Amino acid sequence: MCGHFRLKNDPTHVYFADNTDGPMVQFQAAAAICEIILREFSAYQTLDLVSLKNFMLNYCLHRPNLPKYVRDQLVLAVATIMKRGFMEWTETERENMFTNIKELWDMNDEQAPVLASALSNAYVDQFSDMKARAVGLNWEFHHKCKVWFEHHMLQRLFQHSLQTLHRQCHGRENVAIASPTPDILFETVTLVEKILHWEFDETSDHAALPGTSGSGSQNNNSDLDSDEPDTRL
Template sequence: MEEQVALIEHACAVFENPSNQAAHQEASATLLAFRNSAAPIGVCQHVLQSSSSEQAKFQKQLTGTVAVLLKRGWVDESPEERHAFFSEVESTVAGTSDAAARRTGIEILEAVVSEFAPSTASPLGLAWEQHDRCRKSLQQHYLHTFYQHAATIAGETAQAATQGQDQGVCSACLSLMAAVLTWDFRPGNGHAAYLGTRPASDSLQVQPGPSWRGLLLGPDSCPWLHPLLAHLHNQPDSVLAQRARQLVVSLRAT
């Protein structure tokens, strides 16, 4: 298993720096095999726990690479295959008491949101039409579920988070929720001009539609959020407090 960990670590590093085409193709093949393994999320968690690299940097590399590989195969995969992947992520997050595994699953979902959003997407050498098809598909079929899933887990872990006992799960959920809320829900092909760049500050960002109203504005929408902020009033500079405030700002903007 240690050999597998080292192999995936190396492949992630090479995949991010494609100056050597042959090495990049070899790394891509290694990571595709990892992506298509029977339980990639479980393998991902094991790799992160066993990695000899600096943890935060490698975790970002690995989750980002999973998102890139998912996007590369998005058009060719069936809806059932996509659903199976996300079902595994969600079951890992919801069905385990392992906080590190839950956090990893949430961070993979956020990496997917970032990779599929045109303003933060990697070019990947793909045609614009493929980027746009991926964006539309994620927006129509998955974003709502991602947000709802993160909100549920955040509510379950908020109290433990105030005591530093959730290993960052709640904070990861807040970050995912904010990422979903900053998604530009513009229909059509309006993103082509700024693929990989953030929209100008004066551009109009389209908010979620009516189907989101109950989730975002209903009486049971994030009842834990303001109590969480109240608990964190003595820790205003903590990552958890900053993410909670950002989520409040994003919710008010919807």
């Protein structure tokens, strides 16, 4: 597992040392990683990017006291890596997005399911039209990413989040109403809300979630056939 990320064209090193305790330093380093990934993505090997992604997830997992704003910036960096490299990843590497989340959800660890829901939130944001971070690529790239996410990720995330909510609500039947809301409950409710507000692509003929349906219009490919030039998002 890599402990630092070397910038090939810059003398600066973006790294997280295991003994780093300053939340603002951690936050700024994670933000810098996002910027570097977007600016210099093609300069890095796939294995380096996968190692960095895994390092950041492990960093969050083993630090239960990490402030939420730091953790959210780290999982945003992970989601940015996966979105920016979407066309370069194999189908197995894409599928690992969900595999990583499911492994976290299934861990017998209090922090892991929270991280799973936070990471899921970051992926939903990045692959949607609402909060996707600009990655310097054209509309067709974003469209393909979004359609793949709808077909391969969204329903499974929804199902797991509902299962998590069921377990949490069942376990809190005798908990006082005024008691603090667990982090896992907050993150999962947020995730469910985002998924329910997902704007499904109008070219999709298939229901991405139970009880929903694509528009299935006769002009399914109208966006792709448009003569309008690509805009860089």
